[in-house]
Amino acid sequence: MKKKYLLTPGPVEAPRRVLEAASRPLISHRCGEFSELFKGISRKLGRLFESGQPVVILPSSGTGALECAAVNFLRPGDVFISLSCGVFGDRFREIAARTGARGIYVDAEPGSAPTPEAAAAALRENPGARALLVTHNETSTGVTVPVREIIAALPAEGRPLVLADGVSSVGAIECLPESWGVDVLCTASQKGLITPPGLGLVWLSKRALDELKGRECPSYYFDLKLHLKNMKPDSYANPYTPPVSLYYALDAALDIILAEGAPAWFAKRRRYAEAFAAALEELGYELLVRDRRLRSAGVTAFSAPGDASEVVRKRLSAAGYETAGGQGTLKGKLIRAAHYSDWEMPDMEDILRAFAEAIDNNSDDGYLKTARNIFENR
């Protein structure tokens, strides 16, 4: 049978070894073996983030991790600045607004990103803002927001807590919360971490840990202090039952990423994205993100010639290549293809050939040579 490709930007195709890990016999989440598994994952996440700060693991989707950040750090009456350039930035602010905090909204057009200048200006106008919400990778448009530069543009004094959505960046795109100055970084298992969905992850800075002291959390489920209390140096546990099989899977996935070395892994995803985009353009597809520096290494958004994106998506799906469409105002207008998985050049060639066939492009295979050249030599 012909291989099928899951090109949706989450869940992404998980490596076979990761899926097999998810079928190991279950163990008690109160035994030493589980504690060691959890500690091992923490150490590996520490290597990914280049940080020894704790990462809480929730039985949740990425949306749950974002809600966890919001309910632990925002209260009714607080002001937060929310930077958004798409559906997921909008979702983060909606989650935050339900805490009763008031949002100052800074928007960028789909396909572009909020700028450091816009963030700094919003903060000057709202000097008492408690938090700044930013989405590192906007999955709906394939834009990677320059979080590092945005944080660098903020004044050091009276700086709001930076709550970052790394759901579709972590694991695939360099994201160093400690050195960049992020306070709370949320992510999930099913994208850059090439694991099945079901785990939400929340990394916390020293300042974030300090802020938690003396605060009551209105949610029991997302109470970070309850989670941290269970993560003692000698034994790592959870306040309630964790998805044991997905811990096994995440552990196996982190081994795959770290065996290559995180920077090398990120660089490969970047080369893949650039090679893929160049070949798509050569085929006649139009990329949504014009500024190359903003193009995501995890997901690429583009449209088919002649406004035929939805027709092309159906043809791709019938051929075994499952993509995602546009969301929100871009519904029906986009094709989104992810490249978080551990694909190599033969996979990209298969995929690109399918994209050529789907628009009846019978040109020679120059587009494949372009892709190979970038992926292998850049």
Next chain:
Amino acid sequence: MKKKYLLTPGPVEAPRRVLEAASRPLISHRCGEFSELFKGISRKLGRLFESGQPVVILPSSGTGALECAAVNFLRPGDVFISLSCGVFGDRFREIAARTGARGIYVDAEPGSAPTPEAAAAALRENPGARALLVTHNETSTGVTVPVREIIAALPAEGRPLVLADGVSSVGAIECLPESWGVDVLCTASQKGLITPPGLGLVWLSKRALDELKGRECPSYYFDLKLHLKNMKPDSYANPYTPPVSLYYALDAALDIILAEGAPAWFAKRRRYAEAFAAALEELGYELLVRDRRLRSAGVTAFSAPGDASEVVRKRLSAAGYETAGGQGTLKGKLIRAAHYSDWEMPDMEDILRAFAEAIDNNSDDGYLKTARNIFENR
């Protein structure tokens, strides 16, 4: 290698077929195949509950399902009556109290259960109570609370919403929310549903659906209306990424339960529990729950002769039989052994022999005959 037994009351040992289902290649949660999988699970849950009412599936633990019930149906200033006879009843009320609602606490001793009379009396004294919280199976003591009888004892007029915790009952113990008059039934994947942990389930009565209308939910993640809006008759979807692999696993587990027929499956768990308890008593263990009618079909709590429960648990663990201990005030004083899994008589014999060895009981195998007689003939 000798077989190991996971006797903890969650996660429980999942059948091989269920674990294998969890390792299937991932699919997009926005494709038709996933919608069919979700719909199939819904139909199967409908057979288990003997109800056509919707069941929302959350990426969460059972605690998350309980929080979902609380945040959708309780508001600051509401009064709720909470019946508790152990750690999990106490947890449910703590979750509910964080909404700002005020709890009226009705307690029963560990090993006993709240009575219908006590519930009715509390309601007479608090006629405006918005909700009654009840735990169907108290995992910390192995007590099954007579939820059906408790609801029957409530006046029909001005009845509070009944929010039931079925986390450790559903799948193993008959639980018919619609015919019993439950309004919101919460459960999770990893106990009676013999699936790995990671899914929280929330069944909703007609009245509960009505109550949701016009209400704003303070939580985005647990917003039931958002979930229900995505469950259209022709396509079942989720508002955010569901744990796809665990849906596969739950589907396989429901097939195993329903192939036997839910009532037959429940009866077998009941016979297993009775046989197991009788053999344990014959060996010299002391059962916590004196009233046989309250003994859980899912989990049995007991102590080893001579206050040696913790020593015995360690010996069992070293031999490959992982049990749970007591919780809260019963810490160190109990052994808890679950029997949610699809174990047959040979498994029970293995397990009982280990329990005999762990207390150096070298008597003849009369206790095994007792067990066999009850399991096979009752």
